[in-house]
Amino acid sequence: MKKDFRLNETLFPVISTVLLILAGCRKLPVIGDVSDIDVSLLNQNSAKVSFFSDFKGKIVVMSFIYTNCPDICPLITNNFRRLQDTLKLKNIRGIKLILLSFDPNRDTPGALKEYADTRELDLSNWEFLTGSRTDIDTILSKMDVRYFPGDSSYTPEGKLTYYITHTDKAVLIDKWGRIRNSYRASTLNVNEVIDDIRKLE
Amino acid sequence: MIWFVIALILGHQHINRGIEIENAFVRPAKMGMTAAMYFQVINRTDKPDTLYAAYADVFELAQIHESYMKNGMMGMRRVKFVVVPPKSTFEFKPGGYHIMLINARKNLVKGDKVNVELWFKRAGKLDINAKVQD
Numbered sequence: 511m512k513k514d515f516r517l518n519e520t521l522f523p524v525i526s527t528v529l530l531i532l533a534g535c536r537k538l539p540v541i542g543d544v545s546d547i548d549v550s551l552l553n554q555n556s557a558k559v560s561f562f563s564d565f566k567g568k569i570v571v572m573s574f575i576y577t578n579c580p581d582i583c584p585l586i587t588n589n590f591r592r593l594q595d596t597l598k599l600k601n602i603r604g605i606k607l608i609l610l611s612f613d614p615n616r617d618t619p620g621a622l623k624e625y626a627d628t629r630e631l632d633l634s635n636w637e638f639l640t641g642s643r644t645d646i647d648t649i650l651s652k653m654d655v656r657y658f659p660g661d662s663s664y665t666p667e668g669k670l671t672y673y674i675t676h677t678d679k680a681v682l683i684d685k686w687g688r689i690r691n692s693y694r695a696s697t698l699n700v701n702e703v704i705d706d707i708r709k710l711e
Numbered sequence: 712m713i714w715f716v717i718a719l720i721l722g723h724q725h726i727n728r729g730i731e732i733e734n735a736f737v738r739p740a741k742m743g744m745t746a747a748m749y750f751q752v753i754n755r756t757d758k759p760d761t762l763y764a765a766y767a768d769v770f771e772l773a774q775i776h777e778s779y780m781k782n783g784m785m786g787m788r789r790v791k792f793v794v795v796p797p798k799s800t801f802e803f804k805p806g807g808y809h810i811m812l813i814n815a816r817k818n819l820v821k822g823d824k825v826n827v828e829l830w831f832k833r834a835g836k837l838d839i840n841a842k843v844q845d
Binding site for chain 1: 738739740741743744745746747771772776778780783784785786787788789805806809811812813814818819820821845
């Protein structure tokens with residue numbers, strides 16, 4: 511009896527550990543597919559970007575902002591910067607970061623460039639994208655990202671200001687254009703994303 | 712001289728009749744764009760006070776706003792005032808309440824300063840010097 515007890519005492523933590531490791535190593539399910547999207551966008555340098563074909567072969571982390579969003583979108587941007595910094599620290603290379611604008615009327619390539627420059631962002635593996643409303647909507651629809659106009663008003667000087675209510679989301683896309691996980695972008699858990707990236711490598 | 716020493720001691724704190732403002736900062740912004748300002752209001756008095764207006768020298772307009780989440784969507788809305796209960800701290804923080812600064816008169820980058828007036832019903836006007844940081 512004493513021997514059996516010792517066996518259980520030894521086996522229990524071993525089995526638990528194995529189960530935990532297996533759970534951690536489980537493959538990420540495919541929850542969407544953007545590989546068949548074929549739209550033309552512009553990046554912050556006004557260079558043409560074909561979505562999704564230009565990103566085939568790369569793991570992509572993508573989210574959605576507009577540059578006149580003063581509160582949530584800077585949080586998302588900062589989370590992407592933290593993700594980029596952590597990827598560098600862990601020497602994980604070849605990951606593409608994308609922020610797509612909800613607001614092509616105001617977010618011209620120049621506006622996106624200024625937004626990035628003001629924040630001194632490293633754009634070596636990071637692109638800000640904009641395009642026609644139709645093309646942006648095609649992408650957002652496939653990623654189950656929604657938006658609609660929020661409060662708008664004119665300032666005393668007659669400048670129109672408006673805000674956009676939008677889904678708070680980031681997605682992880684594998685090398686074949688399949689969405690493998692999604693996260694709340696404004697409170698992004700960088701380590702969770704990196705753990706997921708490792709499962710795709 | 713005495714005031715200079717007091718100012719040095721207080722550092723980043725802005726105090727007026729029991730209301731203190733700490734850790735005020737403004738997000739970077741290009742000219743013509745909007746930014747948000749965040750800070751903590753500490754009410755050391757035994758009465759509530761109400762923040763009801765704000766003005767910033769390098770923005771056309773300043774309003775009290777809050778961000779909210781509903782059905783997985785993030786939005787912002789204007790609020791007319793914020794009541795800070797007695798003996799408490801109220802936080803204006805990213806993803807929550809903030810001062811919306813509209814139509815920047817110039818480019819604001821890290822390290823710049825923005826002069827902001829916060830108006831309270833009891834404490835009156837507090838002059839804040841908020842740093843620009845990301």
